[in-house]
Amino acid sequence: MGLTCNACKRKAMQDTYHIKKSNPNQMIIALAGNPNTGKSTIFNELTGLKQHTGNWPGKTVTNAWGIFKHKNQEFILVDLPGTYSLFPNSAEEEIARDFICFSKPDATVIVVDASCLERNLNLVLQIIEITHTVILCVNLLDEARRKKIKVDLEKLSVELGIPVVGTIARDKKGLEDLKDIIYKVCSKKIIPHPKMTTYPKEIEDEIQKLIPMIEPLVKNKINPRWVALQMLDGDLKILEKITNYPNCKGGCHDVRL
Amino acid sequence: MYEKYIPLHQVHIGKTCIIKELKATGSQRRRLLDLGFTQDTPITVIRRSPLGDPTAYLIKKSIIALRQEEASKILVEIIRN
Ligand SMILES: Nc1nc2c(ncn2[C@@H]2O[C@H](COP(=O)(O)OP(=O)(O)OP(=O)(O)O)[C@@H](O)[C@H]2O)c(=O)[nH]1
Ligand SMILES: [Mg+2]
Numbered sequence: 257m258g259l260t261c262n263a264c265k266r267k268a269m270q271d272t273y274h275i276k277k278s279n280p281n282q283m284i285i286a287l288a289g290n291p292n293t294g295k296s297t298i299f300n301e302l303t304g305l306k307q308h309t310g311n312w313p314g315k316t317v318t319n320a321w322g323i324f325k326h327k328n329q330e331f332i333l334v335d336l337p338g339t340y341s342l343f344p345n346s347a348e349e350e351i352a353r354d355f356i357c358f359s360k361p362d363a364t365v366i367v368v369d370a371s372c373l374e375r376n377l378n379l380v381l382q383i384i385e386i387t388h389t390v391i392l393c394v395n396l397l398d399e400a401r402r403k404k405i406k407v408d409l410e411k412l413s414v415e416l417g418i419p420v421v422g423t424i425a426r427d428k429k430g431l432e433d434l435k436d437i438i439y440k441v442c443s444k445k446i447i448p449h450p451k452m453t454t455y456p457k458e459i460e461d462e463i464q465k466l467i468p469m470i471e472p473l474v475k476n477k478i479n480p481r482w483v484a485l486q487m488l489d490g491d492l493k494i495l496e497k498i499t500n501y502p503n504c505k506g507g508c509h510d511v512r513l
Numbered sequence: 514m515y516e517k518y519i520p521l522h523q524v525h526i527g528k529t530c531i532i533k534e535l536k537a538t539g540s541q542r543r544r545l546l547d548l549g550f551t552q553d554t555p556i557t558v559i560r561r562s563p564l565g566d567p568t569a570y571l572i573k574k575s576i577i578a579l580r581q582e583e584a585s586k587i588l589v590e591i592i593r594n
Contacts, residue, residue: 340547340548341544372573372575374549375574378549
């Protein structure tokens with residue numbers, strides 16, 4: 257089936273996802289993570305805005321954005337709905353997935369719950385497959401301590417190959433460090449080198465075959481390895497998504513499956 | 514002693530079991546894996562809603578509700594004390 261270039265649909269997506277910078281020096285930072293890990297709490301503390309926080313029904317269902325400044329650099333912070341995976345299962349999860357995957361933020365902060373890291377790391381591994389500019393924010397350290405869980409932040413950083421910062425957002429703890437790391441990643445003073453999953457040889461071979469075909473379609477807008485993985489996973493609509501998404505458009509007429 | 518695996522929805526409230534096999538396929542399988550339903554993970558049945566469906570399970574330190582239709586595709590082994 258050929259994919260159609262639908263101007264109306266594209267306009268609608270632009271309205272939902274396109275964040276306008278008021279000056280070109282602003283950096284866009286996405287706040288991603290599982291549901292209920294404290295993303296909106298961090299968002300409110302950093303931007304001074306009042307996104308609804310708390311357990312259901314306070315959960316975030318759409319993108320909200322606000323501005324904060326650190327060392328004279330302006331950042332646009334985008335608070336995303338919580339998601340367990342980049343394979344969306346609801347409209348909210350799709351909003352989060354689309355923003356993380358297609359809007360190319362300057363950095364993505366993944367907020368995880370220190371008291372259930374194993375569950376949260378699934379999303380981390382998925383996100384580092386699409387972008388390298390990732391910061392891990394291990395929040396709810398107080399909850400973890402209460403449950404006698406000790407998190408070795410340094411080891412986590414070495415194992416994942418990305419900067420890690422520990423926070424207790426509700427008590428405003430660790431947020432200066434978080435801002436510092438965001439600043440350093442955006443100004444390339446810290447360059448994350450995430451350790452990505454390597455798949456069995458058959459899959460890696462298929463990925464290597466697909467990448468040269470995907471590269472000219474997506475240019476440098478999106479990580480071609482990630483697109484190849486989605487296609488191998490059976491998501492053939494992925495190329496349509498990419499061409500419809502405002503920051504990734506171009507090549508719309510060329511894409512045929 | 515040989516124990517056959519049973520589907521998760523047949524496990525009684527309060528019991529803990531170990532996930533042994535996922536019968537689900539496609540996007541449902543993907544979803545269950547993303548929610549933490551991976552092989553050899555312990556899972557405890559917490560409570561059933563008044564109408565019997567869905568049921569809340571404790572898995573990897575979070576409570577996740579599943580419908581019977583989904584739970585029936587997760588094969589588990591009961592832990593005996
Ligand atoms: N104990 C503790 N609670 C926290 C911390 N950070 C946030 N919370 C609380 O956790 C709950 C959820 O916080 P939110 O900021 O709404 O979480 P979220 O990640 O935005 O949730 P979704 O939008 O549903 O994904 C709120 O009740 C917060 O007050 C923390 O560091 N420690
Ligand atoms: Mg929120």
